[in-house]
Amino acid sequence: MSIQQNIEHITSLIESAQTKFGRTKGSVQLLAVSKTKPVEAVLEAAQTGQVRFGENYVQEGVNKVEYFTQHHPDLNLEWHFIGPLQSNKTRPVAEHFAWVHTIDRAKIAQRLNDQRPEGMPPLQVLIQVNTSGETSKSGIDEQQLFELAQLISELPNLTLRGVMSIPENVSDYQQQLAAFKSLTQLKEKLAQRYPDIDTISMGMTGDMEAAIEAGSTIVRIGTAIFGQRDYSNKQ
Numbered sequence: 423m424s425i426q427q428n429i430e431h432i433t434s435l436i437e438s439a440q441t442k443f444g445r446t447k448g449s450v451q452l453l454a455v456s457k458t459k460p461v462e463a464v465l466e467a468a469q470t471g472q473v474r475f476g477e478n479y480v481q482e483g484v485n486k487v488e489y490f491t492q493h494h495p496d497l498n499l500e501w502h503f504i505g506p507l508q509s510n511k512t513r514p515v516a517e518h519f520a521w522v523h524t525i526d527r528a529k530i531a532q533r534l535n536d537q538r539p540e541g542m543p544p545l546q547v548l549i550q551v552n553t554s555g556e557t558s559k560s561g562i563d564e565q566q567l568f569e570l571a572q573l574i575s576e577l578p579n580l581t582l583r584g585v586m587s588i589p590e591n592v593s594d595y596q597q598q599l600a601a602f603k604s605l606t607q608l609k610e611k612l613a614q615r616y617p618d619i620d621t622i623s624m625g626m627t628g629d630m631e632a633a634i635e636a637g638s639t640i641v642r643i644g645t646a647i648f649g650q651r652d653y654s655n656k657q
């Protein structure tokens with residue numbers, strides 16, 4: 423199937439899950455995860471009307487943002503950084519992306535705030551939470567979440583929009599659902615304190631339906647749109 427057909431298929435799956443679980447129409451956005459894929463693949467997806475794209479690697483992502491800003495400014499693509507972020511690589515992210523999903527410590531938040539260029543809108547950020555306990559290495563726990571949220575809420579060039587999680591990869595639906603529901607609960611708690619919180623980034627190709635049932639507002643889909651990835655040129 424073509425990228426266009428894949429997007430149509432995923433979009434209809436999102437719509438039927440919204441209906442099935444009583445979610446508001448249009449409340450779940452599709453983020454097309456284009457890591458390792460060439461600009462031609464992104465362009466094909468964009469020509470279906472897809473505007474939100476996710477990238478994991480700083481240099482690759484920056485190259486694509488620059489390519490589309492230069493050659494297809496009319497498409498107005500919205501770029502989300504969704505990969506692990508080291509503090510020595512925050513500047514290009516602050517300068518090129520609209521969203522960052524993977525903030526997990528104060529130093530990263532502070533640097534992104536300080537390096538966000540004047541004249542750009544605030545960077546929209548999510549805090550990455552660990553919803554799988556000891557089995558997951560990425561993301562922070564509930565207590566750290568509230569400390570970090572407080573810090574971010576005081577940074578003028580960042581807008582805290584919510585939470586993100588990459589739960590342990592399991593095939594059991596009820597297990598997927600339980601991890602996602604715990605993230606939704608954390609988002610609800612945060613939203614009582616901070617007014618701009620409206621986003622839960624969860625759900626990938628293998629667990630999208632459970633994520634939508636549990637309340638996801640952004641699903642991050644790569645494989646089901648662009649096919650399998652080839653990592654042979656990544657370290």
Ligand SMILES: *Cc1c(COP(=O)(O)O)cnc(C)c1O
Pocket residue numbers: 455457478504505588626627628642643644645646
């Ligand atoms: C690669 C990646 C995705 C997309 O995963 P698929 O299983 O290909 O849909 C989503 N989120 C993050 C953080 C990723 O790194």
